Amino acid sequence: MERYHTDLLVIGAGLSGERIAVEAAEAGFDVICLSIVPARRSHSSAAQGGMQAALGNCAMGEGDCPDVHFEDTVKGSDWGCDQEVARMFVEAAPIEMRRLAHWGVPWNRVVPGKSCYFKGGELFEKYEKEEKAGLITARSFGGTAKWRTCYTSDGTGHAVMCTMDNRCAQLGIRVLDRKEAIALLHDGERALGAIVRCLRTGALEVFLARATAVCTGGFGRLYRATTNAIICDGAGAAMLLDTGRVPIGNPEAIQFHPTGIVPTDILVTEGCRGDGGTLLDVDEYRFMPDYEPAKAELASRDVVSRRMIEHMRKGKGVPSPYGEHLWLDIRHLGDAHISTKLREVDEICKHFLGIDPRASLIPVRPTQHYTMAGIRTDKTGAAYGLAGLFSAGEAACWDLHGFNRLGGNSLAETVVAGGIIGRHIVEYLQGTPAPTFPMALVEAEVARQQARIQDLISGRLGRENVFTLRGMMQDALMEGCFVFRNDAGLRACIARLQEVLERTSRLGLRSSGLGANPELAAALKLPGQVRLALCIAAAALARTESRGSHNREDYPERNDRDWLKRTLAYWDEGASLPRLAYEEATAVFELPPGDRGYGGGKIIPADPAHIAAKTRRPHSAC
């Protein structure tokens, strides 16, 4: 069996993983990065919008500073985030954008003079200053007071991913693709590396490391409809949950987006509605004004998603072989607008639907989009529960986003957190002697994984079909734990997931399982995925309030009195439900809980004395 030794094992070679790797390699440590796909194909490359950082170079970003970014982030999170983390993030973000520029990212730059932009379907003018010419510019994104989103054309994630991976190549970091971690190695106190299945040969390999960082991305694929890539499957987070020591933070905090296309759930931008697109039902009737007379299609993501589901529940969805959907209508925006301002949408329609949005309706439905939920870490990125274990990026709950992340903050988080946490990992490596690797324990874990594989191939335990069970899990979450949540729906969802979990103990392959067999890969990760799904549903049932993207129909208020706290979901061995614990959302308030100014909803206030006691620094806008 192949065995690798390294100082730092980074599981995941998306932006967060590679950013950490770079930091450790620059400090002279040996690093190995693992990825299911070649690094640049990681899901980070799919982010088109951009990264938020308060550089304040462009005209519409004038007067921006970390304080304003901080306020937007905390409000966006519906006061669910850790405010110390948010502060660190907003301060470091501008420097990180400049560092990326130094490494090679071709950020779009300020072009002085007059230009036009669209807002709510109307045309406006702006003037860029001569003295800012050539500095990093920014665009607008939802939920922000200023234009703060740094971008490279329509491919920010792709461009930054290229630069980061180039930097890894330059530093000689071993970035190994088609390597899938299937179990964490640990002795109950400290992480020791991972057991990995090679997706070229199917062989198991052992990676031993002084420190391990898990940067495996989000887990949208637990849901049937998601904008996420195929590999955002949650297996990395589930692998840590399976240790019984590491909790998932706020598993119920999942973000949805109103307009993924059907069948493939590829995201079409909010810009469509912003510029005047409308939503139609099976009768081609525009229904949003009936629900939201004031804002109609321009209501927030959460609200539009909820109204769409509500309308489909009334039997107004359009049936299709891929399930029900609604229509997005941008026909009336006309050719000139669609070919320029909505070019991406035009291309998606052409490539993936084969339709012309000037003449045809676009099939859309709400879909899962982002997991604020993740491996719970402290401010330094150290995972709760095991020493030598770290996590960053969408896989982690660091917790910058609380119950709702702002567009542009997650891609920025990957590199900013990667840099900060990378430096803490360097300190850890410098200050901690190498462990002696207990080889008997490693061998036992390898044997356990090999036995699982043998059982799946032989069908000794049963012949349950992995794709059927995975579909049941995805449907259970779609039906009971999606945009709308309520007591009865969540209980039914949990019952179904428990049934699926029980049946996963009898999984058996129908194919040979040899080599890079995809059925085996799916079967190895499914039980962990179902446990993760159960964490989401159980935490959603327990949280009897609505906050950010967690919407309880039976508890519509945001309840700061009882729920200004973070869920920690642990999985004890042999359990059929997670064990839920709680901690305070933030140790310190810079910005005490208040109204977000959008999204509406009633608030049950927290005890003012309690908040006052924890408020550290009166927040001052710059």
Next chain:
Amino acid sequence: MSRTLTFHIFRYNPQDPASQPHLQDFSLEETANMTLFIALNRLREEQDPGLMFDFCCRAGICGSCGMVVNGRPRLACQTKTKDLPHEITLLPLPVFKLIGDLCVDTGSWFREMYTRTESWIHTNTPFDPTKEEARMDNAVAEAIYEMERCIECGCCIAACSTARMRPDFLGAAGLARIARFALDPRDERTDRDYFELIGNDFGVFGCMGLLACEDVCPKNLPLQNQLGFLRRKMGITAIKQLFRKD
């Protein structure tokens, strides 16, 4: 209205001693808006769970799903079945090492390319976190991005007759990478440095200029222009080398 599609799919699992390379037939009812992503996943889930193929973003962004569809290298995820005849032949990309069925090892090929082209900014200026970023003209940034759009799908390599003949040829994607850095004012490499890397038969002088690469590039990279640009640049550098005294 609905068609029955017949797929002829290349099958071979090098890790299975019993496996022989062959084409296997599958049939599938076509549904509305079906792409090869949907079709192949249905074949895997409903007919043969061992069928190997690669998708990741399924949105034409990541470059995972290059394969030869009815004779032409393309991204499977953005290929709609309604644009194809009812008989569909799917083969793995040539040139790259086969992993199994439709999966090939583009990852190793491209990582080696990064090393050979030294695919990173060469600069002696250290990063200073206290300073404003160096300014850049937006048009320059956009020109760099234009070349950076390559998603490393490998289609141009698979379509290139030079690459099929000589495994060490850098291919259009590799040469485009050099062009990307040659455009970038942050990179301090000179024409001579680039000449060292690509002024030979596995670089620009290996290219026969027939431009199969540009035809198949799903991102429509201006490969023709860039190859011409490099050939001129390297041609001039070659002449200079001849007259060099040192």
